[in-house]
Amino acid sequence: MKPYKVIELHKSIYENNDAKAAELREELKQKHTLLVNMMSSPGSGKTSVLLRTIEKLGRNFKIGVMEADIASEVDAERITRSGARAIQLHTDGMCHLDAGMTRQGLEAIGTDQLDIVFLENIGNLVCPAEFDTGAAKNVMILSVPEGDDKALKYPLMFTVCDVLLINKMDVTEYFDFNLNKCIAAARQCNPNIMIIPVSAKTCEGMDIWYTWLAIQAEAYR
Amino acid sequence: MKPYKVIELHKSIYENNDAKAAELREELKQKHTLLVNMMSSPGSGKTSVLLRTIEKLGRNFKIGVMEADIASEVDAERITRSGARAIQLHTDGMCHLDAGMTRQGLEAIGTDQLDIVFLENIGNLVCPAEFDTGAAKNVMILSVPEGDDKALKYPLMFTVCDVLLINKMDVTEYFDFNLNKCIAAARQCNPNIMIIPVSAKTCEGMDIWYTWLAIQAEAYR
Numbered sequence: 135m136k137p138y139k140v141i142e143l144h145k146s147i148y149e150n151n152d153a154k155a156a157e158l159r160e161e162l163k164q165k166h167t168l169l170v171n172m173m174s175s176p177g178s179g180k181t182s183v184l185l186r187t188i189e190k191l192g193r194n195f196k197i198g199v200m201e202a203d204i205a206s207e208v209d210a211e212r213i214t215r216s217g218a219r220a221i222q223l224h225t226d227g228m229c230h231l232d233a234g235m236t237r238q239g240l241e242a243i244g245t246d247q248l249d250i251v252f253l254e255n256i257g258n259l260v261c262p263a264e265f266d267t268g269a270a271k272n273v274m275i276l277s278v279p280e281g282d283d284k285a286l287k288y289p290l291m292f293t294v295c296d297v298l299l300i301n302k303m304d305v306t307e308y309f310d311f312n313l314n315k316c317i318a319a320a321r322q323c324n325p326n327i328m329i330i331p332v333s334a335k336t337c338e339g340m341d342i343w344y345t346w347l348a349i350q351a352e353a354y355r
Numbered sequence: 356m357k358p359y360k361v362i363e364l365h366k367s368i369y370e371n372n373d374a375k376a377a378e379l380r381e382e383l384k385q386k387h388t389l390l391v392n393m394m395s396s397p398g399s400g401k402t403s404v405l406l407r408t409i410e411k412l413g414r415n416f417k418i419g420v421m422e423a424d425i426a427s428e429v430d431a432e433r434i435t436r437s438g439a440r441a442i443q444l445h446t447d448g449m450c451h452l453d454a455g456m457t458r459q460g461l462e463a464i465g466t467d468q469l470d471i472v473f474l475e476n477i478g479n480l481v482c483p484a485e486f487d488t489g490a491a492k493n494v495m496i497l498s499v500p501e502g503d504d505k506a507l508k509y510p511l512m513f514t515v516c517d518v519l520l521i522n523k524m525d526v527t528e529y530f531d532f533n534l535n536k537c538i539a540a541a542r543q544c545n546p547n548i549m550i551i552p553v554s555a556k557t558c559e560g561m562d563i564w565y566t567w568l569a570i571q572a573e574a575y576r
Contacts, residue, residue, distance in 0.1 A: 145573075177396065287426060
C-alpha cells in the first residue's frame with residue numbers, strides 16, 4: 135500500500151468560485167489550519183522549498199502537503215519520505231485548482247491535526263492565478279533561470295501573491311539575471327508583495343521565509 | 356511608430372478547433388509557408404532559440420515570428436532587432452492559442468513572402484498542448500533547470516510535439532539533471548519525438564536543430 139493517497143479531482147460544479155473560496159478560507163480559520171497556495175512555473179523548485187520548510191518547521195508545526203499534478207506521483211513520494219503527511223491530487227488534465235477542488239483535497243488529507251497545509255498547485259504561471267483556492271496566503275516561486283522579465287509577461291500571478299520567493303539564487307552567475315530589475319518589475323505589479331531571494335539548495339535566504347511562515351502559522355493557532 | 360504590430364486577439368468562436376486547425380494547415384501548405392508552434396514553460400529560452408535560428412537560417416529562408424504573450428512586448432522587440440518580421444499577439448489573459456487565434460495572427464503578419472513562421476506560444480506546459488493551432492510542426496523546449504521529470508508531470512505536451520529541444524545544456528553541471536532519465540521519460544510519452552540537447556547560449560547542438568528545420572522548410576517550398 136502506498137504511504138499517501140492519490141485523489142482524482144472532479145471539476146467543480148460551482149460557478150461562484152470566489153464565494154466558495156471565501157467560505158473555505160473562513161472555515162479553515164475556525165479550524166486553525168493555515169492553507170498556503172504555492173504557485174510557479176514547472177521546475178522552479180516548489181517541492182524542494184517545501185522539503186526544506188518541513189525539515190525546519192516540522193517540529194513546531196504539523197504540516198501537510200497536497201501535491202497537485204496532471205499526472206505522476208513523484209512529488210507526493212518525495213514529500214512522504216520527509217515524514218510530512220502528503221496526498222497526491224490528480225486534476226484530470228486541468229491546468230489549475232479552484233476552491234471546490236481544493237476542498238476535495240482537504241477532505242482527503244484531513245485537516246484536524248494540521249497547523250499548516252501547503253497546496254502545491256499545477257506548475258503554470260497563467261491559470262492558477264485566476265482561481266482563488268481559498269488559501270489564506272498565496273506564494274509564488276520564480277527561479278533565476280526563468281529570467282528577470284517574468285512579471286512583465288505574467289503580471290496577474292505577481293499581483294495575487296503575498297510572497298515572491300526568487301529561488302535558485304546560487305546559480306545567478308551562470309544566467310543573465312538582474313535581481314534589481316526582477317524586483318522592480320514584480321513591485322510594479324504588486325507594491326505590497328514580500329520578495330525573498332533564496333536558494334533551497336544552499337539554504338541562502340530561507341530563514342526569512344521560515345520566519346514569515348511561522349508568524350502566519352502562529353497567528354492561526 | 357513601433358517596428359512591429361501589436362494584435363489584441365479575440366477568443367475564437369469556433370467549437371470545432373480540430374477542423375479549423377486542419378483547414379489552416381492545408382491552406383499554409385498551399386501557400387508554401389511552414390508554421391512551427393514553439394511551446395515551453397516560461398523562461399526556458401524560446402526567444403533565444405529563435406534569435407539563433409534567425410541568425411543562422413535568415414539568409415536562406417524568409418522568417419516571421421508571432422510572439423504570443425498575455426502582456427508585454429519584450430519578445431517582439433528582441434525579435435525585431437534581429438531583422439526578422441515580428442508581431443506581438445496579446446491573448447487577453449488566455450493561456451493558449453487555438454487555430455482561430457493563430458489565423459488572426461497570420462493575417463496580421465502576412466504570410467505571402469514568408470517561408471517559415473514561428474508561433475511562440477504562451478509559456479505554459481499545460482493548456483497550449485490541448486489546442487491544435489494549425490501548425491505543421493510542434494516543437495517543445497525544456498530547459499535543464501526545470502528538471503528531468505517534466506514528462507512524467509506534463510505528458511500531453513511531450514505527446515503532441517515532433518521535436519524536443521533540451522535547452523541550457525551548458526549549465527547541466529550546476530543542476531541535478533539526468534539527461535538519460537529525461538530522454539527516457541519523454542520517449543515513454545512519445546516514442547517518435549526527436550530529441551536534441553542544445554544550448555542557445557553556446558550553440559552546442561544547434562546545428563542539428565537548424566538542419567532539421569531547413570529540411571522541413573525545403574519540403575514546403
